[in-house]
Amino acid sequence: MHMKKTMEEELWEYLDGVLPSAEQQRISSLIEEMPEWKEKYGELLELSASLKKVSLDEPSLRFTKNVMEEIARTRIAPATKNYINRRIIGGIGIFFASLLTAILVYGFSQMEFSSTADSSFTGKISQLDFSKFFNNDLVNVFMMINVVLGLVLLDNYLTGKRKQFRKQA
Amino acid sequence: MLAGNNDNELISKVLRGDQQAYAGLVERYQAYVFTLALRMVKNREEAEELSQDVFIKAYKYLADFRGESRFSTWLYTIVHNTCLSFLRKKKPDTRSLDEEHNFNLADNRETSFRADLVEQKSRQAMVNQAISQLGADDAGIITLFYKSEQSLEEIARILGIEINTAKVRLHRARQRLKEVMETRFTEEVKDLT
Structure with a gap:
């Protein structure tokens, strides 16, 4: 078989x-x-x-006419590459990358690398005080950065849109 | 058949504002799009409506066609997505499109099909009927390979799979087609040979 x-x-x-x-x-x-x-x-x-040799199935005779009638009421959308601003995407990427780096740098700076440290890692995790990392000041700073960067990106996007509409008009 | 060397020329005309040039593309690809849709939804009226939607969507987003692939390849992805979303919406009030269902459907249509056979008496008609009884994926890959003259590399790219997987899928589709023909139409095959 x-x-x-x-x-x-x-x-x-x-x-x-x-x-x-x-x-x-x-x-x-x-x-x-x-x-x-x-x-x-x-x-x-x-x-x-x-x-x-198998032939393709044919739609009704009115097919092309029907499509063309619909198309007469449709406008071609601008190409995606024209309204997706690569700089905005790059900006978002840079923002997340720097956020991640900041968290890592902060995390590593808080770590105890001395050889006297207890090697039982699992025991340490349960003793971790998360409130130390997520105290109000730290969260507030990150939130502020987020809001400011969000507003900057929104402003960039809306400015681009306004320019585009002016250009079309 | 779907060579269309001047597809890009027609597309450029349409993008420059010559709406009527689009009729040329519709006429050239209507049978291809309709056949692919019919293979997926198994109903002529629905396939025709979906094919119209495909051409309207293709027109609307024509500026996004970069000409890196063939126009027929780009159209196939629109057909596939349009039909899939239609089938997903339709699913609650219909039976599934698995093979068992296709066979049941074939049983229901057998009477009319036999009448057709007597009329047409051609192997091509029989192969066509057998393809329509295959699952959407199998029928789709056979149509792409034989009717749209897409190479295995192109099919793999369209479906987002490896070339070897495309090869295996095509092989399985042809196996199933053979099985359908052998089990369903043995008598008719004998008549024709």
Whole structure:
């Protein structure tokens, strides 16, 4: 069964012409020499030819007219690249990257690297005081940075939009 | 068949404001789009409506077509997404589109199909019917390979898969097609050979 499947698979690849020339040659010889291969090849060749001849289904005669009527009421949207400002995306990327770096730097600065530190890490986690990291001042500073940067990005976006509309008008 | 060397020329005309040039693209690809939609939704009226939506969407977002791939490749992604979202919306009040359902559907249509066969008596019609009984993915990949003349590399790119996976999927689709033809139409095949 498995052998038969492999033969069929190989024959399809031979018919599709996707085999390397050496393989193509090998299958060609097998078809000539082995009756089983020859029979299967004939069968698949016939199916392949039928598949190539199958006609596409046609929609109704009014199809093009219907589409063109709809299109008369439609406007082509501007290309995405025209209204997606790469600088804004870059700005967002830089913001998140610097936020991540700030958190990492802060985190590492709080860590105890001395050799006298207790090696039982799991025990330490439960003793961690998260309120130390998320005290009000720290959260407020991050929130302020977020809000200011958000407003700057929104301003950039709206300015771009306004320029675009003026240009179109 | 879908070579369309001057697709880009027509697209440029449309983008420059010549709306009528779009009719040329619609005429060239309407059968391709309609066939792909029909293979997915299995209903002519719905397929026609969806095909119209596809061309309208393609027109609306034509400025986003960068010409890096063939226009037919770009159209296929719109057909695929439009039909998928339609099927998702439709799902609650219909049966699933799995193979079992397709076979049941085939059973229901068998009477009319036999009448068709007597009329047409052609292997092509039979192959076409067999394709329509396949699942959407299988029918889609066969249509792309044989009717849209897309290479395996292009199919892999369209479907977002590896070339080897595309090869395997095409092979499985042809296997299933053969099975459908052997189990459903054995008598008819004998008549024709």
